[in-house]
Amino acid sequence: MIYDVVVVGAGPTGSTAARYAASYGAKVLMIEEHASIGTPVECTGLLSTRAVAECDIDPDDDFVLNSVRGAFVHSPNGTCLPIDGGKTKAYVVSRKIFDRRLASMAVEEGTELLLKGRVTGMTEEEGIRALSVMHMGKPTTIRTKMVIGADGVKSTIARHAGLGKVERVLSGIQVEAPYNSDNDDFVELFVGSRAPGFFAWTVPVNEKISRIGLAVEKGNEHNAIDYLKEIISADPHICDRHSRSTLDLVVGGIPIGPLERTYTDGVLIAGDAAGQVKPTSGGGIYTGAACAKIAGEVAAKAALEGDVSAQRLGSYEKRWKSELGRELGIGMRIHDFAGGMSDDELDEMIMSMNNPAILEMITKYGDMDHPSRLIKKLLNPMNSRHLIGVFRAFAKAVL
Ligand SMILES: Cc1cc2nc3c(=O)[nH]c(=O)nc-3n(C[C@H](O)[C@H](O)[C@H](O)COP(=O)(O)OP(=O)(O)OC[C@H]3O[C@@H](n4cnc5c(N)ncnc54)[C@H](O)[C@@H]3O)c2cc1C
Numbered sequence: 001m002i003y004d005v006v007v008v009g010a011g012p013t014g015s016t017a018a019r020y021a022a023s024y025g026a027k028v029l030m031i032e033e034h035a036s037i038g039t040p041v042e043c044t045g046l047l048s049t050r051a052v053a054e055c056d057i058d059p060d061d062d063f064v065l066n067s068v069r070g071a072f073v074h075s076p077n078g079t080c081l082p083i084d085g086g087k088t089k090a091y092v093v094s095r096k097i098f099d100r101r102l103a104s105m106a107v108e109e110g111t112e113l114l115l116k117g118r119v120t121g122m123t124e125e126e127g128i129r130a131l132s133v134m135h136m137g138k139p140t141t142i143r144t145k146m147v148i149g150a151d152g153v154k155s156t157i158a159r160h161a162g163l164g165k166v167e168r169v170l171s172g173i174q175v176e177a178p179y180n181s182d183n184d185d186f187v188e189l190f191v192g193s194r195a196p197g198f199f200a201w202t203v204p205v206n207e208k209i210s211r212i213g214l215a216v217e218k219g220n221e222h223n224a225i226d227y228l229k230e231i232i233s234a235d236p237h238i239c240d241r242h243s244r245s246t247l248d249l250v251v252g253g254i255p256i257g258p259l260e261r262t263y264t265d266g267v268l269i270a271g272d273a274a275g276q277v278k279p280t281s282g283g284g285i286y287t288g289a290a291c292a293k294i295a296g297e298v299a300a301k302a303a304l305e306g307d308v309s310a311q312r313l314g315s316y317e318k319r320w321k322s323e324l325g326r327e328l329g330i331g332m333r334i335h336d337f338a339g340g341m342s343d344d345e346l347d348e349m350i351m352s353m354n355n356p357a358i359l360e361m362i363t364k365y366g367d368m369d370h371p372s373r374l375i376k377k378l379l380n381p382m383n384s385r386h387l388i389g390v391f392r393a394f395a396k397a398v399l
Contacts, residue, residue, distance in 0.1 A: 020296025
């Protein structure tokens with residue numbers, strides 16, 4: 001038996017790719033190493049309304065735990081910038097239920113699902129890919145015309161296909177814990193040396209429980225867990241609201257900066273495996289789903305039409321880059337510039353943004369999936385006159 005498309009990994013990217021491939025008439029198998037979809041969770045579960053829509057699902061009570069409409073951004077000196085989107089901008093979700101919903105949709109579309117199957121190798125025999133799979137402890141081989149590697153940050157498929165690995169990976173850590181939110185319609189972000197190179201967050205599940213976490217660049221003085229312990233035990237804002245007990249712990253890598261190449265003969269790489277993650281927020285669901293749809297379509301058509309050459313599959317990379325490449329590139333420049341700012345510079349910038357005209361602009365044009373849109377508006381001389389030099393330098397460096 002030879003499949004048209006085998007998708008490795010049943011996260012949001014894999015399920016979306018499998019669903020799309022099956023919808024084009026391909027015989028699809030999705031392989032997941034765990035016994036259960038959606039666990040373990042390595043995510044805060046904050047999804048923009050656009051991310052949920054990109055996955056073709058309605059936000060219903062099943063997986064949505066809370067809705068948020070804005071953020072309180074805390075500068076290192078404690079200044080708080082309130083950003084109110086005015087309406088629901090994002091959902092706080094149960095990733096377990098969300099991932100299961102996406103996998104069920106792939107199965108309903110005709111995808112076969114193999115659980116507890118870990119892909120350990122991939123070879124090619126006369127144009128057919130042979131995947132070595134450890135299934136329930138027994139080795140087996142699965143043959144397919146096309147493979148989609150949606151197997152996350154440590155992608156086995158990208159490595160075996162000779163496409164390398166994402167070089168830059170942030171270390172993320174988070175606890176779910178009792179936390180008295182000032183307003184559970186808002187997330188809280190903490191920038192500066194408390195989380196070097198990225199930021200810390202509290203994301204309210206409800207008014208009494210939040211997901212408190214951070215991500216940091218690798219190579220800092222301390223590791224992510226030390227920074228989290230420090231912020232939970234020493235930041236006055238968090239200490240006042242958090243009782244220090246923990247209900248859940250999440251650790252994981254956040255790949256930023258896409259693979260140089262995401263396709264080769266018979267293979268496409270998508271989602272975290274390909275580094276298709278927003279470098280500004282670490283969010284990978286929206287970008288992963290957008291790329292997965294293209295991967296599913298390209299893989300199915302290539303397999304069904306009998307041409308799985310790299311030359312043909314290059315259309316996948318062209319299409320995802322034309323949809324997201326520019327925003328990911330700008331996002332990386334924002335990430336690098338903001339990550340290099342000192343606490344004093346961040347204090348100054350946040351204070352200069354705490355101005356009614358600027359806040360109105362942020363409300364109107366702020367978009368967590370497309371931050372470049374807001375930066376362009378803020379650079380307009382009419383708006384940027386409110387902003388100090390450090391912001392102008394920031395905006396010019398990233399656009
Ligand atoms: C701390 C933290 C917080 C985050 N918060 C957010 C957030 O709020 N919003 C957001 O959008 N994103 C967030 N992310 C990122 C988000 O979790 C990922 O971008 C997203 O899960 C990527 O989906 P994926 O399907 O590409 O990969 P994954 O979700 O990693 O799925 C890959 C799947 O492949 C399986 N697999 C791996 N290797 C094999 C193998 N060899 N054989 C078979 N199966 C295999 C894995 O078990 C897994 O199920 C966060 C990440 C971290 C670490």
